[in-house]
Amino acid sequence: MPIKGEMKVKLVTAERLRQKGAGCNELIRFKAEWPNGAEITLENLLRAAELDLDLLWWVQNCLPAPLRAALARQMAPLWAALARQVARLIWQLLKEEKG
16 A cells, blocks of 8 residues: 555656646657656656756656655755855856956
8 A cells, every 4th residue: 555645656658747737848858768658766867867857847746745745845955055055156256247
C-alpha cells in the first residue's frame, strides 16, 4: 500500500506531460531523450536537469501535494541563499559599472 504522498506513477511520458500542460519545447526535448517515457530515477532527474527541462514545473504539476510541501520546506534555505548570492552579484555589477 502506498504511503501518503508516494508517487503511484513511476513512468513519466510525453503524453502525460502534455496533458498536464507542458510546453512544446519541453515536450520536444523530453521525447528526444525518452521516446518511450522515463522512469523516475535519480539518474533521469539529473539528466532532465542537464537538458534544462523545467523540474520545478514538473514538481508543481506532477508531484502529489505532500511531496511538493516536503520539497518546498527543504528548498526554502536554498532559495534564500540563492537570493543573497544574486543580490551580491547585482551589487558587484553595479560597482563595476560605476567603475
